[in-house]
Amino acid sequence: MSDPVSGISRADVAHLADLARISLSDEELDHLASELPAILEHVRVVQDAAGDDVEPMSHPLPISNVFRDDEVRESLSAEDALAAAPASEQQRFLVPRILGDEQ
């Protein structure tokens, strides 16, 4: 991909769309490729805003792991969990093939 200073090309957008699993149309790619550079230009100020000594903050609160007692309790039934599935079979999600011809 292009370097962070010079922005983002149409090919970059196509690659990102592929990574994000969205099959964008040519029109959408053109549009985003024209729009994203301005947004990136705007957000780039963060690169000079903080010195190396500033710790990054991922979250407003200190995060610690939360455990519960290992006890059996109610959960969704298989029927409920599958109720909104696009397709299901024998209490399982039915999905399209996951391997390609070459695999």
Added chain:
Amino acid sequence: MTDLIRATAEELSRRLAAGEVTSVELTQAYVDRISAVDGEVHAFLHVDADGALATAADVDARRAAGEELHPLAGVPVAVKDVITTRGVPTTAGSRILEGWVPPYDATVTTRLRAAGLPILGKTNMDEFAMGSSTEHSGYGPTRNPWDTGRIPGGSGGGSAAAVAAFEAPLAVGTDTGGSIRQPGAMTGTVGVKPTYGGVSRYGLIALASSLDQAGPVTRSVLDAALLHEVIAGHDPCDSTSIDQPVPPVVEAARRADVQGLRIGVVRELGGEGFDPDVSARFDESLALLEGAGAEIVEVSCPSFVNALAAYYLILPSEASSNLAKFDAMRYGLRVAPDGVDAPSAEQVMAASRDAGFGDEVKRRIILGTYALSSGYYEAYYGSAQKVRTLIAQDFAAAFEQADVLASPTSPTTAFPFGDKLDDPLAMYAQDVATIPANLAGVPGLSLPSGLASDGLPTGFQLLAPAMADDRLYNAGAALERLLEEKWGGTILAQAPALEEAR
């Protein structure tokens, strides 16, 4: 019934307790109001009249049997469509979830049900809460009850418009960068984003997990406090839920005393870029508070100028990750790509996400994917996280000088549809004053401060330290009382009447 639907939730609660009205009568009055005006306003994506009336009948029966009930039992509520409701469709404003009926309740929903609030339905929003106008809803925009040619704010424009149009006395919203507070400012209503971790996120369809927070949308500060108490509190189902008592928000809203309170005006959240009328109403509100004994001080939060930029890296990054779950495999839309025989799961996924997501969602997923890419992570996401630290430090320093901070909620009044749709950066700038609170996790409240010369409401924002939400309600209720004395009534009494369909 007009006086009934225009009453505050607190007043309705008293009338229900006194037996002057039943919950079924009240709920039916709101269902009728929705039928009469929602064709125009489009605040609701789904109305659950049967479910609401069943809850109302149950509450009435329990009241008749002498059971002790929650004060808000029987007072109807509307819920933003990003919060799951078992058995009632939940779409988050997205076509990818069209017709999805969740198999479980969000904790917020569970608490509303436990307190006996009939749920009128689900309110419209920008798709996955990405937007400031509801124009990004997959189901068409909500119209501002003050002027139906204008936006009601967003993402929670549906909840705000429902309350402003008297289609519900109470509503729940969610706020990731201002989605409760900015619509409050646009519609002359009250909206509160509680402290991050104050209200459980379990069952909220996540936009940005480190920023999202649900909160009340109402017509008065006291009503917001009453609803806040219902939905807040520790929840073991949310690992970021704070295990501490809920701040005494209702008591604070009833106190409404700013004598000796230090109110810090944030220099960076005003002036240039803010409409003169918005600034004028803000200054007048400050003068009222000062007259009531508050001490006004100026504070500086220099890193707030970078908040918008940091937010538009952190939010897309978290959103691109959160929205990866819409993969067309377990629930939601599944479409096959055109012209492909026996498509693979990956091809189906990509085609479904293209068909189901709208433009703004795609824009932010691509931006987030970029910001998180190898080689760019440090330069973008990493740098934004450092700015976040600086913003939290600015808040900490400011709260040494002031008990609460104040600013206009939004730089403008409600704008006409289409005004900012082709300019994402102009749309994003709507949230310039609300975003810092989300980045730092502190609570914020917006209440109406008056009308601009265009006749549209302006908003006044208060901010407080984490878990000091009660300070917002104390100062907010004081200002509300002072303003209503000046106006001779509520701001919504000044709104033009909506035409009722027959």
